């Protein structure tokens with residue numbers, strides 16, 4: 001898996017794409033939510049604390065398409081309380097959560113993720129792997145030493161080399177992406193409602 005830093009950069013990209021859609025007073029919460037959703041699949045390392053092995057339950061059900069859809073659905077329903085549109089926010093959360101899983105499928109020396117859980121327990125990985133593995137546990141040196149090891153430091157630095165340029169690109173194209181998204185939403189609203197909404 002990439003490290004929490006790599007996934008946080010993905011969260012920053014997700015935030016940048018939608019930040020201007022919300023009032024400034026909501027943006028700090030949106031930023032936190034973006035980084036949290038981008039890291040959320042790795043919540044499966046927590047039960048490993050009790051098993052004495054952080055990797056014990058890792059990259060299983062929380063790293064699946066079904067979990068991504070569930071998060072998209074949850075966020076789509078949650079934002080209704082602020083009268084935000086369910087569909088775009090649901091798609092946003094689904095994509096952001098899915099980005100974590102796709103990044104994990106690009107990690108070398110990994111068996112991949114249970115992408116089609118609960119229909120299959122097989123692990124899937126993409127044919128090209130570009131990230132180094134971020135390790136949470138190695139019994140020889142202990143969990144804390146593993147997390148802050150030289151190897152993991154190199155992993156984080158390599159993720160920054162690969163992902164920060166993508167973040168800068170996203171920042172540059174966020175405005176144009178917003179215009180494109182608004183035109184699609186406008187056309188969809190016209191199709192479904194038979195009237196123009198402004």
Ligand SMILES: [Zn+2]
Pocket residue numbers: 001041042059063100104
């Ligand atoms: Zn993960």
